[in-house]
Amino acid sequence: MKFGKVLFAAAAATAMTTAAQAGTLDDIKARGELNCGVATPLPGFAAPNAENVWEGLDVDVCRAVAAAVLGDPMKVKITPTTSKERFTVLQSGEIDLLARNTTWTLSRDVNLGFEFVGVNYYDGQGFLVNKSLGVSSATELDGASVCVQTGTTTELNLADYFRAQGMKYETVPVATAEEGAKVYDEGRCDVYTTDASGLYSLRSTLSAPDEQIVLPEIISKEPLGPLVRHGDQQWGDIARWTLNAMIIAEELGVSSANIDEMASSTNPSVLRLIGAEGNMGEQLGLDAKWAYNVVKTVGNYGESFKRNLTDTLNIERGINAQWKDGGLLYAPPMR
Amino acid sequence: MSAETAQNARGSGGASLFSDQRFRSLFFQALVIGLLGAFLVFIVYNTAHNIEKRGIQTGFAFLDAAAGYDIAISPFMEYTATHTHGRVFLVGLFNTLLVSFLGIIAATFLGVFLGVLRLSPNWLVSRIVYCYVEFTRNVPLLLQILLWYAIFLALPAVKQSITMFNDIIILNKRGLIVPEPLPGDGFMLVPVALVLALFASIFFARWAKKTQAATGKIYPVFMTNTAMIIGLPLLAFAVTGFPLDFAYAELKGFNFKGGVVIKPEFTALWFALSLYTAAFISETVRAGIQSVSHGQTEASEALGLRPSWTMRLIILPQALRVIIPPMTSQYLNLTKNSSLAVAIGYPDIVQSFGGVTLNQTGQAIEVIFITMLVYLTISLLISGFMNWYNNRVSLVER
Numbered sequence: 001m002k003f004g005k006v007l008f009a010a011a012a013a014t015a016m017t018t019a020a021q022a023g024t025l026d027d028i029k030a031r032g033e034l035n036c037g038v039a040t041p042l043p044g045f046a047a048p049n050a051e052n053v054w055e056g057l058d059v060d061v062c063r064a065v066a067a068a069v070l071g072d073p074m075k076v077k078i079t080p081t082t083s084k085e086r087f088t089v090l091q092s093g094e095i096d097l098l099a100r101n102t103t104w105t106l107s108r109d110v111n112l113g114f115e116f117v118g119v120n121y122y123d124g125q126g127f128l129v130n131k132s133l134g135v136s137s138a139t140e141l142d143g144a145s146v147c148v149q150t151g152t153t154t155e156l157n158l159a160d161y162f163r164a165q166g167m168k169y170e171t172v173p174v175a176t177a178e179e180g181a182k183v184y185d186e187g188r189c190d191v192y193t194t195d196a197s198g199l200y201s202l203r204s205t206l207s208a209p210d211e212q213i214v215l216p217e218i219i220s221k222e223p224l225g226p227l228v229r230h231g232d233q234q235w236g237d238i239a240r241w242t243l244n245a246m247i248i249a250e251e252l253g254v255s256s257a258n259i260d261e262m263a264s265s266t267n268p269s270v271l272r273l274i275g276a277e278g279n280m281g282e283q284l285g286l287d288a289k290w291a292y293n294v295v296k297t298v299g300n301y302g303e304s305f306k307r308n309l310t311d312t313l314n315i316e317r318g319i320n321a322q323w324k325d326g327g328l329l330y331a332p333p334m335r
Numbered sequence: 336m337s338a339e340t341a342q343n344a345r346g347s348g349g350a351s352l353f354s355d356q357r358f359r360s361l362f363f364q365a366l367v368i369g370l371l372g373a374f375l376v377f378i379v380y381n382t383a384h385n386i387e388k389r390g391i392q393t394g395f396a397f398l399d400a401a402a403g404y405d406i407a408i409s410p411f412m413e414y415t416a417t418h419t420h421g422r423v424f425l426v427g428l429f430n431t432l433l434v435s436f437l438g439i440i441a442a443t444f445l446g447v448f449l450g451v452l453r454l455s456p457n458w459l460v461s462r463i464v465y466c467y468v469e470f471t472r473n474v475p476l477l478l479q480i481l482l483w484y485a486i487f488l489a490l491p492a493v494k495q496s497i498t499m500f501n502d503i504i505i506l507n508k509r510g511l512i513v514p515e516p517l518p519g520d521g522f523m524l525v526p527v528a529l530v531l532a533l534f535a536s537i538f539f540a541r542w543a544k545k546t547q548a549a550t551g552k553i554y555p556v557f558m559t560n561t562a563m564i565i566g567l568p569l570l571a572f573a574v575t576g577f578p579l580d581f582a583y584a585e586l587k588g589f590n591f592k593g594g595v596v597i598k599p600e601f602t603a604l605w606f607a608l609s610l611y612t613a614a615f616i617s618e619t620v621r622a623g624i625q626s627v628s629h630g631q632t633e634a635s636e637a638l639g640l641r642p643s644w645t646m647r648l649i650i651l652p653q654a655l656r657v658i659i660p661p662m663t664s665q666y667l668n669l670t671k672n673s674s675l676a677v678a679i680g681y682p683d684i685v686q687s688f689g690g691v692t693l694n695q696t697g698q699a700i701e702v703i704f705i706t707m708l709v710y711l712t713i714s715l716l717i718s719g720f721m722n723w724y725n726n727r728v729s730l731v732e733r
Contacts, residue, residue, distance in 0.1 A: 084694050091391065091699070112697035113391040133589070144589040145509060150680070151694030156403045159416035170509075170590065171405040173680040173691070186488040187508055188599070190589045230390045 024096050024228075024235035025069065025285055033075050036062035037095040040080045040176045044201045044313045045101050045121075054078045058099040060304040061120055061226050061243060063297070065097055068242045068290040073297040082176050084151040087112055090229060097239055099226040101195065103153045108227075117240035119225040120301075122319045122328050123195040124218035125157050128203060131211050133190060138217035142167040147180050147189035149173075154194050157220040181205050195222045200313050238284050245291040247331040248273060249300035251322055256299040259292060272334055280334060291334075301329065382700065397696040398424070404691055406682045408598060420692045427684035428709060434605055434683065435670040435713070441609035442669060443662075446616025453621045464617070471614035477675055480607040484679045487599035493590060505584055505591060510598040512584045512591050519578035528571035529564070536560035600681040604673065612669045616662065623658035624650060655728045663721035667714050674710075684709055 028034055038046035038058050046056040063073035081089050081100060090098045091113065101123070102108075104116040129135050138161075148155050150173040162169050172189045174180040181202050184192045192202060196218060203209045226243065228236050249255070252270050254262055262270050271277040273295075275288040282288065298304065302322075309315040321327025352358045386393055398421040405416050409426045410433065453464045471479070488508050491497060496507040505512040536559075543554040572579075584594030627650050635645040676683040677690060689706040693699055 084690055087694065087697055088699055091697075108697075110390070111392045113386075142588060143592065150686070150691050155405075155691065156416075156695070159403055159405050163416060169405075171407045173407065173682070173686070175677070175680070183488070187492050188488055231388050 024232045025238065028069055028096060032070065033077050034062065034066040034069060034097065035077050035079065035095040036065070037079045037081045037086055037089055037098040037100055038062065039100045040082055040178060042101065042177050042198060042201050043204055044197070044309050044315070046078075046080070046099075055308065057121060057304055057308045058101060058226070060246075060298050060308065061099040062097065064246055064294045065239055065242045067293040067297045068238065068245070068286055071287065071289075071293050073293075082151075083149045084175060087114070090114065090227070093229070096235070097226055097228055101198065101224040102227060103195075104223045104225050104227075105153060113230040114227045115230055115236045116225050116227045117236055118243045118331075119223040119328075120243060121197060121224040123197050123222040123224050125154055125193060125220040125222060126196040126199050126218050127215040128184075128192045128199045128212055129190060129215060131213055135215065138215045138219065139165060139167075141169065141191060143169065144191050145170040145172055145189040146191045146193055147172045147174055147184050148193050149177065149180060150175060152194075153220070153222065158193055161219045177202055178205075195224065197224075197309070197315060200315055204313060234285060238286065241280075241284060241334070242290075242294055244331040244334065245273065245294050246298070246301040246304065247322075247329050248334055249291070249295045250302040250329075251324070251331070254295055254300060255303055256296055259295050269334070278335070386700075391697065393698065393701070395701055397692075397698055397701070400696070402692065403695065406687055407680075408601060408682050420688070420696065423692050424684070424688045424705065427682060427687040427689075430681070430687070431670075431673055431676075431683040431685075431709075432713070434601065434608065434676070434681070435673050437605055438608040438612065438669050438673065439666050441605070442612035442616055442665070445609060445613035446665075447620050449613060449617035450620025450624070453617060454624060468614045468617055471611055472618075476607060476611050476672055477678055479611055480604060480675055480678055483603035483606045484599065487603050490599075493586070496586075496591075503581075503583065505594075508599065509590060510596045511602070512594045512596050514581035514583050515593065515595045517580040517582055519580060521575035522578045524571040524575050525568045528568045532563045532567040535567075536563050539563075598681075600676075600679050603679055604676050604681045608669055608672060611672075612665050615665050615668075619658055619661045619665065620654075623654035623656075626657045627653045652728065659721060659725040659728060663718055663725075666717050666721065670713055670717065671710060 036059075038054065038056070041047040042056070044056055045058045046054060049055050059078065062076045062078065066076045067073040079089065079095055081095075081098070086098055086100050086102065087108075089095050099120070101121065103123075104119065108114055109116055127138050127141065129141075135141065141162075142165075146158060146169050148158055148171060155171075155173075158169075158171070169191075170189075172183065174183055177194070177198065180192060180194075183189065184202075185207050192199065194202070196214065199214050203212050203214075206212060226239060228239055248269075249259075252267065252273065254270060254273060259274060262274055263276060265271060268277060272280060274292045275281055275290070279288070281290045284290065287293070299307070305317065305320065310317070317325075317327060319328050321329065323330040353362075399419055401417055402420050402423045403416050406414055406423065406426055408430060411429045412422075412426060414422060414426050449464050449468065452460055453468070455461045455464075490506060490508040493507050493509055496505045498505050503514055539554075539559060540556050543556045547553055582593045584591040584596075586592075631649050631653070632645055635649045636642075640648065673683055674685040677686045680686065684706055689702055693702040696702070
């Protein structure tokens with residue numbers, strides 16, 4: 001009987017090891033739910049609405065992947081993560097996908113054992129100050145107190161920028177954007193720095209948004225994108241091509257409103273996208289209508305951008321426009 | 336033994352070794368150790384395996400890499416973003432030690448003071464202390480830290496700072512700014528004099544005790560030593576011609592420049608930790624004093640000892656026996672609670688090294704391991720010191 005116990009423990013141990021190796025896709029299908037990490041409320045990118053349903057550009061990536069894999073954009077368990085804990089949560093397997101305005105860098109891609117699957121927002125770091133300080137350029141910030149979220153590339157860029165400019169500053173570390181907004185509002189710091197999109201988002205939550213200006217300097221490249229763990233290429237491919245499908249749909253003029261009429265399209269690219277031709281879904285291990293489900297339920301990239309960023313926060317498309325409109329969005333062909 | 340043999344006899348015939356109590360206990364102990372060992376091996380193997388599979392970097396090489404981020408508070412050593420993660424570790428460690436050390440001192444003084452007041456015959460005083468203790472120790476520490484931080488952030492802004500003593504001391508929501516002392520030539524004599532005075536007072540105290548034991552003559556040890564410790568450095572200071580200058584803070588641009596800034600993050604954490612722990616210590620002290628029976632006081636008074644002597648010679652030595660062990664736990668708690676610094680961004684070891692460095696390097700296991708080792712070491716040192724002190728003050732029983 002005692003030996004039975006030992007055997008049982010050994011068997012359980014083996015089972016745990018094998019579970020960690022199994023395909024993420026199969027795990028999600030068995031679970032019937034996608035575990036997706038997003039930002040602690042950051043309006044426009046990830047925040048719960050009045051009905052307590054999470055919305056935002058990053059949340060839409062989660063919903064799109066859920067739609068592609070499970071056919072239902074609502075089958076997502078949203079996990080808000082701070083900038084500090086986000087990587088550990090993904091590494092440990094608590095979430096399958098992290099869509100949390102995270103900057104794609106070499107060391108994160110290589111050292112941390114992650115795989116970035118694309119860019120869903122091209123951003124750059126900026127500074128937010130109160131108009132009453134009379135500052136019009138970041139080069140005038142010598143001696144200022146700067147609020148910054150810890151554990152971010154922002155924190156490193158900040159140190160680099162002030163060093164390069166030969167200026168001094170006092171760093172005031174905060175854990176979340178919400179906490180940062182509070183501390184900045186209280187006047188603990190003169191400047192709040194984060195990605196420009198985050199600044200617009202943060203400004204909307206301050207007590208006097210009209211009193212704040214974003215300085216013209218953008219001091220870094222911040223390609224923000226969703227990421228997955230190393231080691232499961234199939235899962236990485238699914239996430240990458242779900243994002244690409246949203247971008248391609250916009251490029252081809254396919255939206256949630258007109259996708260049903262597209263069945264009669266003569267454009268082979270459109271037919272491949274909606275699954276009427278080719279075997280894209282099969283190659284990914286998904287249903288043939290995977291991309292149809294994404295666009296039908298979540299919309300194409302442009303719809304998501306307009307709904308989450310332009311309508312609420314007045315953020316322009318800028319460099320996030322399609323390549324043929326002079327922007328940087330350029331998805332590889334789906335064929 | 337005989338019972339066992341009897342049992343063996345009954346269970347003989349190869350029925351089972353399990354009826355042998357000794358074998359049974361050995362077997363189960365071996366089993367538990369074996370299972371525990373297997374579990375540990377499994378955890379280590381599984382972790383190593385998964386780390387390797389995901390291509391996460393391991394090892395301690397990151398300690399030599401440039402940290403790249405700034406730390407707001409580093410009073411004991413120079414730190415800039417170009418320093419290494421190893422340096423971050425030291426800065427964080429010193430910040431943890433600083434707030435813990437000052438917290439322990441403040442909590443002890445306040446706690447003892449409140450503990451004595453709690454026993455005051457004055458109804459109002461004892462009730463006020465009672466309310467303070469019950470309020471403080473029943474509200475979670477994290478909330479108290481946030482409360483103090485909010486209070487300090489409610490101070491006036493930089494341009495509307497409160498100034499005291501002709502702009503020498505400045506208070507605003509960015510902190511308390513005091514002049515920075517700039518020691519001149521010959522100032523080193525002052526600390527030397529202080530050390531000399533300390534040695535002299537220890538020597539005098541010992542001599543006075545010996546003399547009292549031999550002759551019964553009593554010397555005013557406390558007054559003499561206080562005079563020496565304060566007087567000697569002052570004398571040295573005067574003889575060298577007051578070689579101390581101050582750099583005063585000036586409002587330049589966004590903030591005051593110059594001077595020493597005591598930041599609200601530090602003050603909030605220090606206040607909250609001290610006040611919270613003082614409430615527990617005061618209860619410990621009250622219990623310790625009450626544990627000494629009133630008969631001791633009466634006997635001491637009957638012998639004609641002064642009340643202060645009664646306290647110092649009769650009650651305290653007996654009360655300390657009861658007070659020291661729980662006090663040790665309070666010190667350990669305070670040190671460990673200082674990691675709540677994370678909530679308000681005070682760069683202690685958990686916020687800086689265990690937080691930002693972990694995040695920038697992604698080497699969670701190594702960083703958490705080192706951080707845990709630090710707390711373990713600090714705790715063992717405190718508890719070792721307190722055990723030594725406890726042995727010294729414990730009554731020698733005959």
